Amino acid sequence: MSGARVPAPWVRRFAAPHSGTQDGHAAAPARTLLCFPHAGGAASAYRGWAALVPEGVEVWAVQYPGREDRVGAPLIDDMAALAGAAVAAIGPALHPPVTVFGHSMGASVAHEFTLALERRRPGLADRLVVSGRPGPAAQAPPADPVHLRDDAGVRAALKVLGGGGLDALADPQLAALLMPVIRNDFRLIERYRPGTAPLGVDVVGVTGDADPSMPARLIDAWGWATTGAFTPIVLPGGHFYLNDHLPAVIDTALTPTRHKEQQMSGQDPAVDAAQAAEAAEAVSVAGLRATIAEVLGVEPGEVDPDASLFELGLNSMSMMSLSVRWQALGVEAPFGELAERPTVAAWSELLTGILAAQGEAPAGGDTAPTPPLV
Incomplete structure (x- = not known):
C-alpha cells in the first residue's frame, strides 16, 4: 500500500536511517508516531527521534504556524483553532495505527487533536502519550500568566523550565x-480550559520527578481523561527530563500499555508508605489550603480554614479538579458531604478520617505543611 504524501506545511517526516525516505511518497509505515512540540518549539525538536525508533515506525513532527519554515504563517493563539486546523490538515494523510505524542503545551494540543480525530x-x-503536563482536571489557570509579563519576565519563566534556547534570545535579532x-x-496554553469529554484510547502519562511546572503526581489525572488503559511513568529530571532519557521516552511511547489490573499490583511497600504520607499531608489543613489556592487562583493566605469555600469561588469544576488530585493519592472524595461542609477545616477532618478508615494514615491532627503547588 502506498503512503499518502506528508501533509505540508503541517508535518515534517523524519525517517529512520534504514528507511531511506524523507518527505514525499513512501510505503505506509507499520506505525506513525505523530509528535506535537512544546510552547515555543518546532518540528525540529523531534529530528533526533527517527534514529531511535524501531524499523517500521515513522516519526511525523507537527510544525505549528509561525516558526522555522512557516515563519510567515500567522500565529494561532487559540487551542480549538490550532487543534482543528491540525486535524483538518493531517488527519486525512494518516494510516492506522497511530501513536500521538505531545510534550508540555504539545501534550494538550495532542489531547485535543486526538479527541477531534476520534470523532472524524x-x-x-x-494511543496518546502526554508528557510534562497535568491531566485535564488538574489544570488550573496560572496566578501570574507568563504571556502578560514583559520580555524579562518571559525569559525568567523559560529559565525556570530549562531546556535551552535562552542563548538565542540574547541576540536582539x-x-x-x-x-x-x-x-x-504561553497565551494559548494559559487561556486554554480543557473540556470533560473522555478519550477512548490508551493513555500514557510521563513526567520528570523534579519538574518545576507541576508536581509529578498530577500526571495521574490523565487516568480520568480516558476510558482506555492508563499508565503513569515518572522519570528523573525537570521539565525537559526527556532530553536526558530520550530512548526510555521513545520506548515508553511505543510499548503496549499495561492492563489496569497490572498497574494496580506489585507495589513496593516503601512506595506505599511514601504515598500514604503524601496523601496525609495533602489532606491536612495546610495542604488543602495550598491546593485549593492553586485551583482557585488565589493566595493561600486568602483561604480561611473556617470560611465557606463557595464564597471564595469554589464551583463544580474546581471540585472535580480537586477530586482528581485526591484520587491520584488514593483518596475518594464524597462530593455530597464536601458540599454540605465547604470549609478547609471540615474537609481536612473528613478526608483524614477517610484515609484512616482505608488504613492509609492515622486519624486526627494536622501534619507538616505542604508547600504551594506550582
Missing part, C-alpha cells in the same frame, strides 16, 4: 523573531 476517524489513533512565538504559545 475512530480507531485511527490507538533572534529575540525579535522568537519572542512573539513564545508569548503566543
